[in-house]
Amino acid sequence: MSTADLHTLTGAYALHALPDEERAAFERHLAECEACRDETAELTATAARLGLAATTTPSPALREEVLRRITTVRQEQPGAPRSERIARGLRWRQASRWALAACLAAAAALGGTAVWQHERAQDATEQARQAQQDNQHIAEVLSASDAKSLATELADGASGTVVVSHERDRAVFLASDMARPPRGKVYQLWFDDSGTMRPAGLMDTARTDQAVLLDGAVDGASGIGITVEPAGGSEHPTSAPIALMKLPA
Incomplete structure (x- = not known):
């Protein structure tokens, strides 16, 4: 896989959608490419915010529809010139940024409620953790040899x-x-x-x-x-x- 190809994988990497071999190659690339590191961090943060803003249970037919549409998407020709592949990669990166920004803007109206629910869940988790810790300390005091x-x-x-x-x-x-x-x-x-x-x-x-x-x-x-x-x-x-x-x- 060429460096130009690796530049196009920031979005897939941020969404944990790369197979093991490509993920390993991309992580080696990240160590040398500051631009990809910055973009990956931005896309990862955006994806996390989208997850907090709104969650929807997909319909049972969604998987079949995605698989059907995959067969209709035109793939890049193996023999495409390097300059053309780089240009396509840059266009894809720019489009992915605009798409994520649009999704984030669309979800913002729902984000307040979702973030509130997320904070409530975090509070409940922290309370449960604290209660478990207190119960452990109580048991330690009650069972201490010098109690x-x-x-x-x-x-x-x-x-x-x-x-x-x-x-x-x-x-x-x-x-x-x-x-x-x-x-x-x-x-x-x-x-x-x-x-x-x-x-x-x-x-x-x-x-x-x-x-x-x-x-x-x-x-x-x-x-x-x-x-x-x-x-x-x-x-x-x-x-x-x-x-x-x-x-x-």
């Missing part, structure tokens, strides 16, 4: 247990039968550092029984407290504690 616990009766028949692993320098709060907080409020946990309350995380407002990994290291705290705070939590307590518990020695 110590202290149970306390809370208001309205609820109970709470603090589990601390000084080896891991982390603590877990186990709640049982906790009443749901008032609407628009949340239970916030705090480390008691010799009378100074340090934020240690929020409890799930939808659950009455839960295990919460306290944010941050135990770091010499003598106890933990629980307050009712506005949704999202506070940097400092805005209400009197509904519970104060000592950490197990």
